[in-house]
Amino acid sequence: MNPDADKLWRAPRWALAVLLALLGMLGPFSIDTYIPAFSGIAQAIGATPVEMQQTLSAYLFGFAFMNLFHGALSDSFGRRPVVLWGIAVFTIASIGCALAQTIGQLVFFRGLQGLSTGAGIVVSRAVIRDMFPPAQAQRVMSQVTIYFGVAPAVAPIIGGWLFVHLGWHSIFWFLTAVGVLLWLANWKLLPETLHVDHRQPFNVRNLLQGYWALGSSPRFLLLALASGVPFNGMFLYVLAAPEFLGTHLRLAPTEFFWFFLLTIAGIMGGAWMSGRLAGHIPPKQQIRHGFVIMLAISLANVAANLLFPAQAWWALLPIALFAFGWSLMVPVVTLLVLDLNPERRGLASSLQAVIGSTANGVVAGVIAPLVMHSTAWLAIASLLMMGVGLLAWIYVHHRWPEIGRHAVAHA
Incomplete structure (x- = not known):
């Protein structure tokens, strides 16, 4: 934690959470705004559905690599230069997407978007831990998750409206405008939270040593799996x-928002509950609650889809309840990951994001x-991905029982 943290941000804590959540929103906005225009873009540039899927995979693998x-x-x-450069590259890539005339050009610039958007997500986690002690950090992480959860709910609505009224190019011009506004906001407001005494020398040897220290740590890898892979239980949908x-539930495109609205309500509800529990119960207990919810609802979802034809009303x-369980436990697991190596929190956040985003890319x-x-296979795949995270956590729980055992004092 930065010893001068109380001097760096004098505005309310929630205001910093909003700024950091906006950084994290770049990722969901980059995916969810253009999903409603998938078929329209394919028709406009003569792309096949498989080629359009490559625009998503290129983004996700670019995101994973640069993380x-x-x-x-x-x-x-420092945190600030990386954030500002990341947003700048994202803005340029969005312009490239808006001007793309072929599927090859669109795939290239989508990959460039992926290379840049991770800066906000990765660095914002490190900023939180730079600025706050554990219990407060969990509350801020939960607030970020709540605000961040708005993006996937709003993005497809905005994307669908822009596509219908202004054409698919307008979606990427919108992302360009988001990038410009976000760059200006962070240039004006984001403090440098990494204390000068905590900076690590940047050279290949030091970087490889950091990667080896974390990448060879079973605790780190298992905690990263416990937080990153279960996310795909809902991201798959x-x-x-x-x-x-559209096909299975027979919803019109104008009704898709119900799915995003319910799922994001689950994420925001779980994150709110996580913040309320911070400092009151041991982290390990909160993580257990989250996994119990995800396991129970996943099994029920599989059973329902095997027994009954899927209908939108149930x-x-x-998926919304699964999202609640995931967001209840993930802020806690994320902080446990960051605190395994306090001197290299940025690197820890990077590798954690790499594991999660690589899983996202494989799923996509x-x-x-x-x-x-x-729908039955969707439910089974969701259960299996949650199971990977659950098994990782169970092993951590038994192999290193001291992790997350005690609730941190709340300020």
Whole structure:
């Protein structure tokens, strides 16, 4: 934690949470605004559905690759420069997407967007831990999750409206405007939270040593799996939204917002509860609550989809409840990851994001196309991905029982 933290941000704590959440929103906005225009873009530029899927995979794998470096760069050069450069590249890439005339150009600039958007997500986690002690950090992390949760609910509504009224190019011009406004806001407001004494030398040897220290740590890897992989239990449904909502549930495009609204309500509700519990119960207990909710609802979802034809009035609810369980536990697990190596929190945040985003990319490029033809297989795949995180946490719980055992004092 920065010893001068109380001098860096004198505005209310929630205001910093809003600023950091806006940084995190770049990722969901980059995905969810253009999903309603998938078929329209394909028709306009003569792309096949498989080629359009590549625009999503390119973004996700670019996001995963560059996350290896965002945190390490911020540990050496400071949080603020990495954020500002990341937003600048995102803005340029959005202009490229708006001007793209072929599927190849669109895939390229989507990949460039992916390379840049991780800066805000990765660095914002490190900023929180720079600024706040554990219990307060959990509350701020939960507030960020609440505000961040607005993006996936609003983005497809905005994207659908822009596509219908102004054409698909307007979606990326909108993202360009978001990038400009966000850059100006962070240039004006975001403080440098990495204390000069905490900066790490930037050289290949030091970087590789940091990667090796974390990458060879079973505790780190298992905690990163516990937080990152279960997210795909609900992200799978976002990726399969056109097929799941349109084909299986027979919803019109104008009704897709119900799915996003319910899911984001679950995320925001779980994050709010996580903040309320901070400092009152041991982190380990809160993580257990989250996994119990996800396991119970996943099993019920599989059973329901095997026994009954999927209908919108009940098929959307399990995803929202799953999201509640995930967001209840993920702020706690994230802080446990960051505190494993306090000197390299940026690097830890990077590697955690790499594991999660690599899983996202595999789900987008491989798993979603394999299972989206069946609601039962979607439910089974969701259960299995949650199970990976659950098994990782169970192993951590038994191998290192001291992790997350005690509730931190709340200020």
